[in-house]
Amino acid sequence: DILLYHVVGASVDAASVTDGMTATMVNGDDATFTVSDGTVTINDATVTSADVMASNGIIHVIDKVLMPPADEPVVVDPFDGVTCAATVGIDSSGYAFSPTVVNIAVGETVCWLWEEASMPHNVKEITGFKSTTYVENGITSGAAAANVAFHHTFTEDTTFYYACEPHIGLNMFGEVVVGDGGTPATTSDDSGDESEDTPGFVVISTLVAVVAALALMGRQGRND
Template identity: 30%
Template sequence: MIDWFKRMAAVSALAFLAACGGSDDDPPPGTLAQEATEAGFSALVAAADKAGLVPALSDASATLTVFAPTDAAFTSLATTLGFASAEAMVTALDGPTLAKILQYHVLPARKSAADLVAGGGSEATLYTFDGAAATLALNTTAGVKLTDEVLTEASVTTADVPASNGVIHVIDKVLVPPGVLNVVQMAQLNPAFSTLVGAVVDADLAGTLSDATAEYTVFAPTNAAFEAIASTVESLTPEQIADVLVYHVLDSQVLAADIPFGTPVATVLGQTITINAGTPPTITDSTDSPAGIVATDVRASNGVIHVIDKVLIPTL
C-alpha cells in the first residue's frame, strides 16, 4: 500500500510539472515592494517603509510604474545635501517628506519602456503639487531619460523589470520633486550652479536662503555666467560679492506668470532690476548687457528659482 501511494505521488508530481511547463520556469513576479526588496534596493525600500508607502506598492489590485533609484543614487543625493550616507538621510527626513519624493517616482499606470517612448514628452506622477499632478519631462531619443524639477536628468539603466502589480525601471539618480527642498538645496543638486552655491556659502548666505518661513525669488546664474566675469569677481571684496549675490534675490516668490515686465523691481540689496518681455525675457541691471532668462519656475519649498545666463551687477 505504501509503494502504491509513492507511485501515485510521483505520477501526480510529474503531471503538475508538465502542466506548469517544467521545473526550470521562472516563478511569477512578486509585487513592486517584493521585487524592489529582492533586487536589493535597500535605500528605496527603507524610504518607502518610513513613508508608509509599502502597502500601496504591495497592493495586488494596483497597476503602477516605479522609477527605482539605485542605492548609489540615494548616496549621491545624500552626500550632496550634506548627509553622511543614504541611511542617515532617510533617518533624518520625516515620513511625509520621503513620501513626496517617492510619489514623484511613481506613475499611476503600468508603462513599459516602449509605452514611455510612444507616450510623448512628459508623464504625470502620483505626487501632487499646487493642486495638480507633478510631471516628469521625458527624452526618449536614446533610451529613456527623465528631467526632474532641478533640471537634471536621470537615465533608465534597466527597463521593464516585471512585477505582479506593475513594472520597475531602474534609474541612476533620485528624482527631485517641486516644493520639497529649499532654494539652496535645489541649487546644490544641479552641478550647473556649483559656483553660485560656493559663493553663497562663502558669503554666509546659505542659512538665510534656507529659511523655511520665508519666500524668495532667486535669479540663478550658471557656472558659465560666472566664468564670463571671472576677472571682475577677482577684483571684488567679500562685501561686494555678497552685494552681488543678494542683488539676485527678491524677498517674495514671483513666478514667471506673475513677472511685472517693464517695471523696476526691488531686490534684497535695495537696488532695482527691470525684467523685459521677450523670447527669452531679459533682465536689465546696472550694466549695458542684459541677462537672458533661460529657464523659469524651479519650485522650492521656500520660493522659486529662475535660471539666467549672466551675473547681474549692481552699482558697487
C-alpha cells in the first residue's frame, strides 16, 4: 500500500502541477501538491528532482517516504438490529456488574457488554439471590472473556439471577427483574372465618342449646 501511494496512474510533468492540486494515487488515496516560491511538495515531502523521464512514465524524486492516510476505524455495533432496554457492563473495580439490578418489561432485551476488561467475566444463571448453584442448561454468555457482547430477550414475568463464574466467590452477582418479577399475586384467605351457615357453627350452637336445656331441667328438679 505504501509503494502504490507513490504512483499516479498517468504521466504528470512538473509544468502540470498547480498549487492545491490533488491526485489519486494507485492505492486509491489522494495526495495534495503545494507550489510555493518554485518549490513543489506533495503532502509533506519536497520534490528534489522533477521530470526524470523513464520508459514507463515520469519520475519525480522526493526527500521522504509518503505515508498513506490512516484508514478510518470501522465501528461495528455488536448489537446491530437489537434494541437493548438495558445494558450491563463492568464497574471500575472490575469485580461488579454495573448496574447490578435492572428492571425491564416483558418482551424487552438486556445486553451485556464489556471490551478489553482487565480480567475475564461472563454471565451464568444461578438458582436464586446470591446463590452459588448454577441452573442446569440455564442462560449463559459462555466462557468468561475480556470481550463479551451478549444479549437475551425475556418473554415472561420473572427475576433472572446470575453471577460471574470466575468471581462468584467475590459476590459478583446481578439481577434482572422482568415485569412484576414473577411474584405470585396475593389473595385474601377467608377460609378461617366461619359463618353461621357453616356446619361447625351449627354443631357448636346445638351443643350449647343442649347443655342449657339440661341445666334448666336440673334446676327445676331441685325446686320440686
